[in-house]
Amino acid sequence: MASKKETLGGLGGLVLLIGGYLLLKGKPIISVKGDVNGDGKVSVADITHAEYIIMGLPNPSTGEAYTAEWIARADVNNDGSVDMGDVVRIENIMLGIES
Numbered sequence: 001m002a003s004k005k006e007t008l009g010g011l012g013g014l015v016l017l018i019g020g021y022l023l024l025k026g027k028p029i030i031s032v033k034g035d036v037n038g039d040g041k042v043s044v045a046d047i048t049h050a051e052y053i054i055m056g057l058p059n060p061s062t063g064e065a066y067t068a069e070w071i072a073r074a075d076v077n078n079d080g081s082v083d084m085g086d087v088v089r090i091e092n093i094m095l096g097i098e099s
């Protein structure tokens, strides 16, 4: 039993190590509020994407429908839907009026 625990502990350490490696190598997990396209900054492009989502149009950059991930990022006030309220919030974040 003792050796099994050691093995499991070793595996846990390895998983933590890999997890830490992925955190360092991968894209930052913490997203920027108002950053709809996920490029790490809030800009006019994010406002455009939010407006396209509201209008039900596909992503003009890819021609594909917006995924749930994009829609979630556009819902900056977390009320479950993307509307002009979110666009205003993104504009304010971009202008530095709110964070």
Ligand SMILES: [Ca+2]
Binding pocket: 034, 035, 036, 037, 038, 039, 040, 041, 042, 043, 045, 046
């Ligand atoms: Ca962006």
Ligand SMILES: [Ca+2]
Binding pocket: 074, 075, 076, 077, 078, 079, 080, 081, 082, 083, 085, 086
């Ligand atoms: Ca919203």
